[in-house]
Amino acid sequence: MGYGSVLDVETSGASAVTARQDRLSAGVEASHTMAKTDLQRMERYKAIIKEVGRKYGVEPALIAAIISRESRAGNCLSGGYGDGGNAFGLMQVDINPRGGGHTARGEWNSKEHIEQGTEILVHFIKTISAKFPWSQEQKLKGGIAAYNAGDQRVTSTNVDEYTTGGDYSNDVIARAQWYKRNGY
Template sequence: MVPSSVVLINLFLFVYASNGYVMVENSQPPSLSPSWQPSRHPYADTIYPLTAGWEQATATGARYGGVSKSEYRVSSDVWRLEKVKSKIVAAGRLTGIDPAILAAIASRGSAAGYQLNSRGYSYHSTTKYGYMQLSTTRYYVDTSGGPSGQAHFDQAAKVLKSALEYVEDSRPYWQKAMQVKAGIAAYDVGVQNYIIPSTIAIDTETTDKDYSNDVLARAKYLRRKRIF
């Protein structure tokens, strides 16, 4: 027989808890199901907005390309991205950014290292370093681990996260997907230089005016193919 004192205590706890109070803080995640796990990538939903993909301007000003062009380009970089996948995933875990987005930026910026010279700088710009093309004119770039080192991916991911937070703070009423799309654009332009436009003109100031659209198209491909 259960002592009456125990019954009374349990009844008190039930009534107290039912009024919205938490008696004991459980530091362990709930074991609701074997598949339960905390969200590691709060920016993952940015993979899914509509995107125009890669665009190329002609001499007449017309633009062509599209999502299929973005997918074609990132598909040719996959084998190089696979070589640094563990580092990209680690940077994603550090910052909460989906690794597919980081990998897509590496593909867009340097063709996953293919467009870098022997010193780790872009063939197209002497002020852009590493797989993630960090600007040496905006930041003190960490070159200690080389252009594909963990330090580089971690630093780039942190720069991207600061850009994402800048947009979130500046446009709290935007949908999450649009906030992060603009954050990707700000990463390219530089937070200190990026004047946030409307949601339909996010790429106005970016490289070739298609940066975030191209990155998102590449990231969607990497996710769909389960490469990242």
């Protein structure tokens, strides 16, 4: 789609820290296993994810991967909130005034929420694209890292240096590759 294909992006997958949550070893296979674990819950949102992806020019697989990474397709949320009440919804939009400071839109699992999360992702991909003379694949990966850490913390091609687990974009890309190959 408009921002590149997740299948063209190199990835190392989940770090040991991220993989540990499912008692897995680090790597692409761990990311794939976690995406597969979330598939049944993800299916509830598949039609919305595909519709939002078409609207914003973002591969639905990437949206699904962010939902998998952020909330395990809603499985680790309490009343729609995660991160100690600092993030909202399937895509964990940062509502902390000292963080992203977003105002949550829609219900935690709604189309409106997924649109908001996707708009934020697109904003970061465009910001990183303007900031660095990288390949389209690097810009996509950098935008994904910025979705987690903010664009000011993406300072080099080691885009995950300041992301949660030190692997956010690598894990999301690997999950997205799995979702892309499995109907998203």
